[in-house]
Amino acid sequence: MSAAFTLSLDAMGGDYAPEIVLKGAALARERYPTAHFLLFGDTAKIKPLLDADPALAACCTIHHTDQVITGDTKPSQAIRQGRQSSMWKAIEAVKNGEAAGVVSAGNTGALMAMSKIIMRMLPGIDRPAICSLFPTRHGETVMLDLGANSQCDARNLVEFAVMGECFARAILGLERPSVGLLNIGSEDVKGTEELRKASQILRSSHLGMEFKGFIEGDDIPMGTVDVAVTDGFTGNVALKTAEGTAKLFSELLKSAIRSSWLAKFGMIFAKPVFSQVMARTDARRYNGALFVGLNGVVVKSHGGTDAVGFANAIGVAVDMIARDLNRKIGEELASIAAEQSEQEQSEPVEAVAGIAPQ
Amino acid sequence: MSAAFTLSLDAMGGDYAPEIVLKGAALARERYPTAHFLLFGDTAKIKPLLDADPALAACCTIHHTDQVITGDTKPSQAIRQGRQSSMWKAIEAVKNGEAAGVVSAGNTGALMAMSKIIMRMLPGIDRPAICSLFPTRHGETVMLDLGANSQCDARNLVEFAVMGECFARAILGLERPSVGLLNIGSEDVKGTEELRKASQILRSSHLGMEFKGFIEGDDIPMGTVDVAVTDGFTGNVALKTAEGTAKLFSELLKSAIRSSWLAKFGMIFAKPVFSQVMARTDARRYNGALFVGLNGVVVKSHGGTDAVGFANAIGVAVDMIARDLNRKIGEELASIAAEQSEQEQSEPVEAVAGIAPQ
Numbered sequence: 001m002s003a004a005f006t007l008s009l010d011a012m013g014g015d016y017a018p019e020i021v022l023k024g025a026a027l028a029r030e031r032y033p034t035a036h037f038l039l040f041g042d043t044a045k046i047k048p049l050l051d052a053d054p055a056l057a058a059c060c061t062i063h064h065t066d067q068v069i070t071g072d073t074k075p076s077q078a079i080r081q082g083r084q085s086s087m088w089k090a091i092e093a094v095k096n097g098e099a100a101g102v103v104s105a106g107n108t109g110a111l112m113a114m115s116k117i118i119m120r121m122l123p124g125i126d127r128p129a130i131c132s133l134f135p136t137r138h139g140e141t142v143m144l145d146l147g148a149n150s151q152c153d154a155r156n157l158v159e160f161a162v163m164g165e166c167f168a169r170a171i172l173g174l175e176r177p178s179v180g181l182l183n184i185g186s187e188d189v190k191g192t193e194e195l196r197k198a199s200q201i202l203r204s205s206h207l208g209m210e211f212k213g214f215i216e217g218d219d220i221p222m223g224t225v226d227v228a229v230t231d232g233f234t235g236n237v238a239l240k241t242a243e244g245t246a247k248l249f250s251e252l253l254k255s256a257i258r259s260s261w262l263a264k265f266g267m268i269f270a271k272p273v274f275s276q277v278m279a280r281t282d283a284r285r286y287n288g289a290l291f292v293g294l295n296g297v298v299v300k301s302h303g304g305t306d307a308v309g310f311a312n313a314i315g316v317a318v319d320m321i322a323r324d325l326n327r328k329i330g331e332e333l334a335s336i337a338a339e340q341s342e343q344e345q346s347e348p349v350e351a352v353a354g355i356a357p358q
Numbered sequence: 359m360s361a362a363f364t365l366s367l368d369a370m371g372g373d374y375a376p377e378i379v380l381k382g383a384a385l386a387r388e389r390y391p392t393a394h395f396l397l398f399g400d401t402a403k404i405k406p407l408l409d410a411d412p413a414l415a416a417c418c419t420i421h422h423t424d425q426v427i428t429g430d431t432k433p434s435q436a437i438r439q440g441r442q443s444s445m446w447k448a449i450e451a452v453k454n455g456e457a458a459g460v461v462s463a464g465n466t467g468a469l470m471a472m473s474k475i476i477m478r479m480l481p482g483i484d485r486p487a488i489c490s491l492f493p494t495r496h497g498e499t500v501m502l503d504l505g506a507n508s509q510c511d512a513r514n515l516v517e518f519a520v521m522g523e524c525f526a527r528a529i530l531g532l533e534r535p536s537v538g539l540l541n542i543g544s545e546d547v548k549g550t551e552e553l554r555k556a557s558q559i560l561r562s563s564h565l566g567m568e569f570k571g572f573i574e575g576d577d578i579p580m581g582t583v584d585v586a587v588t589d590g591f592t593g594n595v596a597l598k599t600a601e602g603t604a605k606l607f608s609e610l611l612k613s614a615i616r617s618s619w620l621a622k623f624g625m626i627f628a629k630p631v632f633s634q635v636m637a638r639t640d641a642r643r644y645n646g647a648l649f650v651g652l653n654g655v656v657v658k659s660h661g662g663t664d665a666v667g668f669a670n671a672i673g674v675a676v677d678m679i680a681r682d683l684n685r686k687i688g689e690e691l692a693s694i695a696a697e698q699s700e701q702e703q704s705e706p707v708e709a710v711a712g713i714a715p716q
Contacts, residue, residue: 244576274611
C-alpha cells in the first residue's frame with residue numbers, strides 16, 4: 001500500500017495497553033511509512049510514550065477518551081454504557097470516514113457488538129464472523145467463525161462460507177478456493193441438522209463454490225481445504241487448542257534439549273531450521289483476526305500479544321483496506337442474490353435455499 | 359493385572375482389519391501374558407493369520423461371524439440389521455460374561471449404539487461419553503466427550519464431569535482431580551446457556567468436586583485441569599485439531615532438517631531427545647478411548663491405527679478392568695444421588711439442581 005492512509009487504534013484495549021499498542025504501531029510504521037494513526041485513549045498515559053518516540057509521534061494523533069472497556073464487560077453493557085470509551089470512539093472514526101479501519105486488542109464481544117451498531121452489516125449478511133489465517137502443511141487456511149457466534153444456523157454457516165471464500169481469494173490470491181464445513185466425520189450422516197442443511201445449500205450449483213463437503217479437525221492443519229467454516233464456539237476452541245498444542249510441542253522440545261548436553265551441542269548446527277519452523281507456526285505471525293461482514297474494516301488483536309503481534313494485526317487491517325475486501329464480499333453477495341432470484345423465478349420455491357438478503 | 363482375563367476383539371473393525379487387530383493382540387500378549395482373546399470375525403481371514411503366529415494362536419479363540427459393520431453404516435441401521443456382525447457379537451460376549459471387556463476399531467457411532475442396547479447404561483447415567491487421555495505440559499489430562507453426543511444439555515455435561523473425575527482418580531491416581539468446563543472464555547458470561555447451567559451445578563457444594571470453572575482450548579494441552587469436560591462435537595474437533603497440529607509440527611521439523619546438511623549433522627547429536635518428545639506426543643500412545651457410563655468395558659481404537667496403537671487400546675481395556683472403573687463410577691453416582699436426596703429434604707426444591715437418577 002503506497003498511498004497514505006489512516007488507521008484508528010484503540011490504545012486502551014488489551015492486557016498491556018497502551019504500551020504494546022504504541023510499540024506495535026512503531027513497528028508497523030517502519031513497514032508502512034505512509035501510515036497515520038489515530039490513537040484513542042488516555043492522553044496522560046499515551047503522551048509520555050509518544051514523547052519518547054518522536055518518529056512515531058510524527059505519524060500519530062491522540063484523541064483523548066476517559067472510559068475503558070475492560071475484559072469482563074458484557075457486550076450489552078459495553079454498548080449501553082461505553083459510548084465514551086476508546087473502543088467506541090476508535091470504531092466511530094471509521095464510520096465517520098476519518099480512518100480507513102480500526103484495530104483493537106480489547107474485549108472481543110464488546111468490539112463486535114459496538115462494530116455491528118456503529119458500522120452495520122454488509123447488505124445480505126445476518127451475522128458477521130471472526131476470520132483469520134491458520135498455518136498448514138501447504139501454506140495457510142482461512143478459518144471462520146473464531147468466536148463471534150456461539151450458535152449458528154445453516155444460513156449463518158453459508159454466509160461464512162461465502163465471506164471466507166472472498167477472503168481467501170483476496171488474501172491468498174486463489175482463483176477458486178476450496179471450502180469445507182467442519183464436522184466430526186466426513187460422512188453425510190454426521191453432525192448436527194444445521195450442518196447437514198448448510199452442506200446441502202453449499203452443494204447447490206448456483207453458488208458456484210468449490211465445496212468439498214465435511215472436513216474434520218485434523219484437516220485444518222493438514223490444509224485439506226483453503227477455507228474451513230464452522231460456528232464460533234467450535235472455531236474458537238479449535239484455534240486455541242491448536243495454539244496450545246504448538247506451544248506444548250515447542251516447550252517439550254526446548255526442555256528436552258536443555259536436559260542433554262549432546263542435544264545442546266547438536267542444536268548449534270540445527271538451530272536455524274528450528275527457528276524457521278518456530279517462526280512459521282508463531283502465533284504472533286497469525287495475530288489479527290478480521291471481523292468479516294461489516295461495513296468497515298475491524299481487526300481484533302489477541303489481548304495478550306506483544307508489539308510484533310500487534311504490528312501484524314495492523315498489517316491485516318492494511319491488507320484488507322488495500323484489497324478492498326468488503327466491496328468484494330458485497331459484490332459477491334449481491335451477485336449470488338441476483339442469480340438466486342432468477343432461479344427462484346424459474347424453479348419451484350422449495351428447491352431454492354440460500355442466502356438472499358432479507 | 360496378574361490374574362488371567364479374557365477380552366473380546368472385533369477382528370473386522372477398522373481400516374486394516376483383521377491384520378492390525380491380530381498384530382495388536384500379538385503385541386498386547388507380550389505385555390499381558392495371562393490374556394485370552396476372543397476374536398469375532400471371518401474365520402477364513404483370521405485363521406491364516408493365527409496359523410502364522412502359534413504363540414498368539416495359543417491365547418485366542420475364533421468366533422466366526424459373517425457380517426461386518428462398515429464405516430459408513432448409520433448407527434440406527436447397524437442396530438437393526440447388524441446383529442450377526444463381529445461388532446455386535448464381540449459386545450455381547452461381555453454382556454454374557456464370556457469376556458471382561460471389548461475392543462473395536464470399527465464405526466464409532468455403531469459401536470456406541472450397540473453398546474448402549476446390549477450393555478445398558480450405569481444407573482443414573484443419561485448418556486455415555488467417549489473418554490481419553492490427552493498429553494499435556496505436566497502429564498496427562500482426561501478429556502470427554504470426544505464424539506458420542508453432538509449436542510449435550512447441562513445434565514449430560516455434569517454427568518461427564520463426574521465420570522471424568524472417577525476416570526482421573528482411577529487412571530491418573532489423583533485423589534482430588536481438578537475439573538474444567540471447556541468454553542470460549544473464562545468469564546461467567548461466556549458461552550451457551552447449557553454451559554452456564556452446568557457450571558452452576560458443578561459449583562454447588564454437594565458434588566464436592568474440585569471444579570475450576572470454565573477453561574479454554576489452550577488450557578487442554580497446557581494441563582490447567584486434570585479433567586476437561588465438553589460436548590462430543592467440540593471435543594472431537596479439539597482432539598483431532600490437536601492431533602493434526604502435532605503432526606504438522608513434526609512434519610515441518612522433519613522437512614526443515616532434511617533441507618539443511620548442517621541441521622542433519624546437528625541432528626546426529628540431538629536426535630535422541632527429539633525421538634523422546636515425538637514418543638511422548640505420539641497419537642498411538644493415546645489410542646484407545648473408553649466409553650464411560652456403560653455397564654461394561656468398551657474401548658474404541660482409531661480406525662486407522664497400526665499394531666502399536668491397537669495394542670495400546672487393548673491396554674486401556676485391561677486398565678479399566680483391573681481398576682474396576684465402572685463399579686467406582688456407579689458408587690460415586692449413587693453417593694451423589696443419596697446426598698442430593700438428603701439435601702432435597704432439607705432445602706427448598708428450586709435450590710437443588712443435579713444429576714439424580716430419573
